[in-house]
Amino acid sequence: MDGVASSVTARLAAPSSSLDGAAPRAPRGPSRGPNAPLLARGARIVARLRLATQTPRQKTALLVALIWGLTGPAPALAQDTSYPIFTADHLDATMKTLGPNVAGLQAALRDGDYATAKERAIRSREQLAVTMTFWRDHERDDAVQLVRAVLAELDALDRLLSTPEVDAARLEPRLTGIRNGCQACHGVYREQDSATGEYRLKQSAL
Numbered sequence: 001m002d003g004v005a006s007s008v009t010a011r012l013a014a015p016s017s018s019l020d021g022a023a024p025r026a027p028r029g030p031s032r033g034p035n036a037p038l039l040a041r042g043a044r045i046v047a048r049l050r051l052a053t054q055t056p057r058q059k060t061a062l063l064v065a066l067i068w069g070l071t072g073p074a075p076a077l078a079q080d081t082s083y084p085i086f087t088a089d090h091l092d093a094t095m096k097t098l099g100p101n102v103a104g105l106q107a108a109l110r111d112g113d114y115a116t117a118k119e120r121a122i123r124s125r126e127q128l129a130v131t132m133t134f135w136r137d138h139e140r141d142d143a144v145q146l147v148r149a150v151l152a153e154l155d156a157l158d159r160l161l162s163t164p165e166v167d168a169a170r171l172e173p174r175l176t177g178i179r180n181g182c183q184a185c186h187g188v189y190r191e192q193d194s195a196t197g198e199y200r201l202k203q204s205a206l
């Protein structure tokens with residue numbers, strides 16, 4: 001699962017759990033009231049989910065969450081799709097923290113400090129994963145693929161570092177894969193200001 005998928009799962013899970021406490025205030029009879037069609041629709045969705053293991057109370061909470069989702073304020077993305085949610089400035093800021101994290105990851109691996117390396121790998125993964133939005137918004141499929149590839153390498157590294165006896169020989173290929181992924185994207189979408197030496201997004205490639 002990639003980072004986006006897991007954050008989406010987390011987001012989907014959030015309303016249902018946060019509304020759990022509000023369940024007693026939920027409308028009692030799904031067949032009455034002005035919201036009846038909506039409630040019926042929600043009930044059908046719940047039924048389709050076939051949550052046989054859920055208690056009635058959990059089902060009510062889920063129903064409330066679904067209706068809340070159907071009637072509640074639309075997320076920013078749906079309100080105005082042209083509004084940049086993850087801007088070039090966000091990308092710049094994220095890359096500026098990702099760089100030192102990956103450098104720290106490499107240093108920790110060199111020192112054989114696998115606990116620190118694992119922390120850095122997880123942090124790097126989180127940071128890189130959010131940049132996916134930027135490339136999706138700009139419909140850069142090649143960049144999305146590169147982000148995915150690096151995320152997969154970071155996951156593989158995390159798995160290797162999670163074993164009791166870390167197999168050091170298998171770490172280097174993962175690091176190479178990560179480095180190649182970073183560089184492949186930089187080669188296309190990043191440019192350096194010749195005067196200041198600063199990096200920036202290569203707008204012409206978007």
Ligand code: HEC
Nearest residue numbers: 092095096099102143146147181182185189190199200201
């Ligand atoms: C899909 C594209 C993409 C991938 C993958 C990617 N980057 Fe970047 N990176 C960029 C772009 C575009 C910039 C220029 C943005 C800026 O700095 O304003 C950048 C800038 C940077 C900078 C310079 C930041 C600054 O302004 O000083 C660093 C450091 C960096 N990336 C590190 C990494 C590392 C490490 C990885 C891999 C783990 C990585 N990047 C993966 C696109 C990418």
